[in-house]
């Protein structure tokens with residue numbers, strides 16, 4: 252399985268009035284890229300066997316980042332994050 256580490260859309264914090272980003276982790280099948288669960292031993296969609304995490308991908312606001320860029324992105328405030336993402340090249 253491929254592990255996806257995501258930083259998602261901003262959500263409004265009612266206490267502080269700040270916009271915050273949410274982090275989430277997902278797993279997808281390397282063959283068909285359907286979402287699967289971490290403990291699945293095979294893909295429910297295509298039947299591909301899932302033994303372990305074969306690679307990790309990072310996405311910020313839907314854009315794919317390298318692990319180095321992702322580390323930088325995690326330090327940014329939500330406003331600076333958008334600026335950082337816009338400055339990075341698009342990747343497939």
Ligand SMILES: [Zn+2]
Nearest residue numbers: 280283294297
């Ligand atoms: Zn699959």
